[in-house]
Amino acid sequence: MKISRVIENMKPSGIREFFDLVIGMKDVISLGVGEPDFVTPWNICESAIFSLEKGYTSYTSNKGLYELRLAISKHLKNKYALSYNPDHNILITTGVSEAVDLALRAILNRGDKILIPDPSYVSYEPVSEMAGGKTILVKTSETDNFKLTPRLLKKYISKGVKAIILNYPNNPTGVSYSRKELLALSKIFVDNNLIVISDEIYDELTYDFSHTPLATLPGMKQRTIYLNGFSKAFAMTGWRVGYACGPEEIINAMTKIHQYTMLCSPIMGQLGAIEALRGSSGSVLEMKREYKRRREFIVSRLNEIGLYCAMPEGTFYVFPSIKNTGMNSVEFAKSLLYKEKVAVVPGTAFGSQGENHIRIAYASSMDNLKEATERIGHFLKNAH
Numbered sequence: 001m002k003i004s005r006v007i008e009n010m011k012p013s014g015i016r017e018f019f020d021l022v023i024g025m026k027d028v029i030s031l032g033v034g035e036p037d038f039v040t041p042w043n044i045c046e047s048a049i050f051s052l053e054k055g056y057t058s059y060t061s062n063k064g065l066y067e068l069r070l071a072i073s074k075h076l077k078n079k080y081a082l083s084y085n086p087d088h089n090i091l092i093t094t095g096v097s098e099a100v101d102l103a104l105r106a107i108l109n110r111g112d113k114i115l116i117p118d119p120s121y122v123s124y125e126p127v128s129e130m131a132g133g134k135t136i137l138v139k140t141s142e143t144d145n146f147k148l149t150p151r152l153l154k155k156y157i158s159k160g161v162k163a164i165i166l167n168y169p170n171n172p173t174g175v176s177y178s179r180k181e182l183l184a185l186s187k188i189f190v191d192n193n194l195i196v197i198s199d200e201i202y203d204e205l206t207y208d209f210s211h212t213p214l215a216t217l218p219g220m221k222q223r224t225i226y227l228n229g230f231s232k233a234f235a236m237t238g239w240r241v242g243y244a245c246g247p248e249e250i251i252n253a254m255t256k257i258h259q260y261t262m263l264c265s266p267i268m269g270q271l272g273a274i275e276a277l278r279g280s281s282g283s284v285l286e287m288k289r290e291y292k293r294r295r296e297f298i299v300s301r302l303n304e305i306g307l308y309c310a311m312p313e314g315t316f317y318v319f320p321s322i323k324n325t326g327m328n329s330v331e332f333a334k335s336l337l338y339k340e341k342v343a344v345v346p347g348t349a350f351g352s353q354g355e356n357h358i359r360i361a362y363a364s365s366m367d368n369l370k371e372a373t374e375r376i377g378h379f380l381k382n383a384h
């Protein structure tokens with residue numbers, strides 16, 4: 001057999017698989033891909049253009065430009081009173097995607113158990129498996145808003161569980177955790193000596209309360225690998241810059257893998273990220289205000305037309321229930337695409353617990369959202 005067994009058995013991403021259907025179709029409103037509809041703020045683009053003109057086209061140090069690590073360190077200190085040393089505790093990665101991979105490969109031995117919430121972001125399970133981990137899916141439920149709870153966690157923690165991946169605000173559900181909820185979870189993480197990979201890439205897009213980084217809670221900093229990046233809040237998906245902060249031992253291990261497999265994140269992206277932290281807070285707030293306005297619109301429209309949808313606290317996703325249509329999530333998404341030309345992602349792309357739900361990304365213009373909800377309303381009327 002030519003292909004490794006692990007890769008051979010790996011499912012393709014449910015999102016990509018679904019979007020292969022969209023390619024070639026005309027007039028589709030896509031509320032599928034999780035990507036800001038804004039372009040990167042101009043000051044960031046301009047700084048990258050200037051840097052190219054000045055000849056910044058080389059590799060950087062493996063850990064990333066010191067100036068960027070310093071800027072991240074200051075940013076986290078100012079925003080969250082979270083202190084990481086730029087020399088020892090911060091690694092710049094090629095997006096949070098790479099950081100997830102590095103974190104998993106750095107900590108897992110073959111067969112180590114790792115908890116992954118179901119539903120969750122599409123890469124966690126396959127990447128954990130590539131790293132040799134034994135994944136245990138924690139089945140969250142709609143009645144708990146798809147959140148981890150202490151009771152649920154206790155059910156899944158058994159001997160030999162080494163780590164857990166947490167993501168909040170959450171893709172695909174949009175829900176987030178209050179400080180109080182996180183405190184309750186963190187006690188369990190500490191008591192069971194778990195390492196937590198905390199993917200907080202949507203921290204800036206939290207609407208109803210302030211975001212609490214897990215690493216700021218008692219006993220958590222030494223066991224948390226904090227992941228964040230520039231793709232979402234700064235509308236910089238194509239720049240490929242993310243970062244991991246954590247204990248020196250883990251950051252060094254991640255750097256070892258990164259130096260052989262990636263070498264460094266592209267210098268233009270890193271320079272753009274420095275400018276993002278220096279002078280873009282106004283643009284971030286403006287985009288956030290717009291997402292919040294759209295969130296309120298889409299949640300109320302979906303409920304009006306008959307799809308129950310809770311108000312999520314963050315991200316640019318909603319995860320309405322389609323249970324009352326009698327269709328499963330793949331049938332619903334395919335039929336909506338063919339009949340009304342609206343693309344959404346079936347909830348099962350994020351795990352079996354996503355059944356009876358669809359993910360709608362509202363990172364799209366108000367006009368698109370109005371038209372898309374009209375079409376969904378029409379689809380529902382004709383479906384019965």
Ligand SMILES: Cc1ncc(COP(=O)(O)O)c(C=O)c1O
Nearest residue numbers: 034095096097121171229231242
């Ligand atoms: C929860 C989550 N983590 C990580 C990523 C990947 O981000 P990046 O562009 O930084 O690789 C995404 C992108 O959709 C995401 O939703």
